[in-house]
Amino acid sequence: MNTWATGPFLGFDTETTGVDPRHDRIVTAALIMRDARGVRQRTWLIDPGVEIPTAASDIHGITTDHARAEGAAPRTALEEIAAELVRAIAAGVPVVAYNACFDVTLLEHELARWQLPTLADRLGRAPGPVLDPLVIDRALDRYRPGKRKLVDLCGHYRVEALDRLHTAEVDVLATLEVLDCLLRAFPELGVRTPEELHEWQRACHREWATGFNDWRTRRGLDGPGADLEWLPSLEPAALSAAAPVA
Known part of the structure; x- marks a missing residue:
């Protein structure tokens, strides 16, 4: 196993207004x-x-009034988050995020929305390497029945969260523990570099998303289905259509 498997790692998670x-x-x-x-x-x-919908507040516990009274200004906080991530990525530290295609894509659109340089802008390339325990688990234990939310993987790999999930910092700690479990359960992961795993996850996600969308089509389900790209194109031009600041 390569020495990278013992760290360092930078875990990342967000709680949001929606999905x-x-x-x-x-x-x-x-x-x-x-x-x-x-x-x-x-x-x-x-x-x-913006208003935080009740459905979102019920999950993470933050109401609109709470966020307005105690929350930081978006431009300030987003700049700090981006700077920390870029510093780690530039130093070769893998970013670990559960369902990374959501959190990383969301952050890039938020940065563009508030007229801040995106991670891709700052790095001159797409951010990475990123390690996503959801994609890794789904690829290496693909026929295991049941859901694959973070709480489900915690149960499967016997990871005990320190507090309730859906608090960003608790989710990050649980995600890092799940990654440790995956590295122990599948030692072949450590043979590859984080950069190789990044590209492997991209291919694994595309294979899963294609099969998932075919399954939806066969059942006549409506909706867009899953994005085929694990981390969609994050070029500045692709982000120019982000909603203007309210």
Whole structure:
């Protein structure tokens, strides 16, 4: 196993106003660096600038009034989050995010919405390497029945969350623990570099999404289905259609 498998890692998670990464807003975010020095955590509460739907508040516990009273200005918080991520990526630290295609895509659209340089702008390339335990687990244990939410993988790999999930920092810690379990369960992961795993996950996600969308079509289900790209194109031109600041 390569030495990278013991870290460092930078875990990333958000809680949001909804489930559309192109139009919804970040309400809370957490970055947790885990390396030889231990675990260092930074969290943000953000006033998203829009009403937080009750359905979202019921999940993460942040109401519109709370965010407006105590949340940071989006431009300030988003700049801090982006700077921390870029610093780690530039240093070769893999970013670990559960269902990364949601959180990373959402952050890029948020940065563009508030006229801030995206991660891709700052790096001169798409951000990565990113390690996504959801994609890895789905690829290596593809026929296991049941759902694959973070709570389900915690149960399967016997990861005990320190507190209730759907708090950004708790989700990050659980995600890092699940990644550790995957590395132990599937030692072949450690043979590849994080950059190789990044591209492998891209192919694995496309294969899964194609099959999932075919399944939906056969059952006559409506809706867009799953994006074929794990981390969609994050070029500045693709983000220019982001909703203007309210």
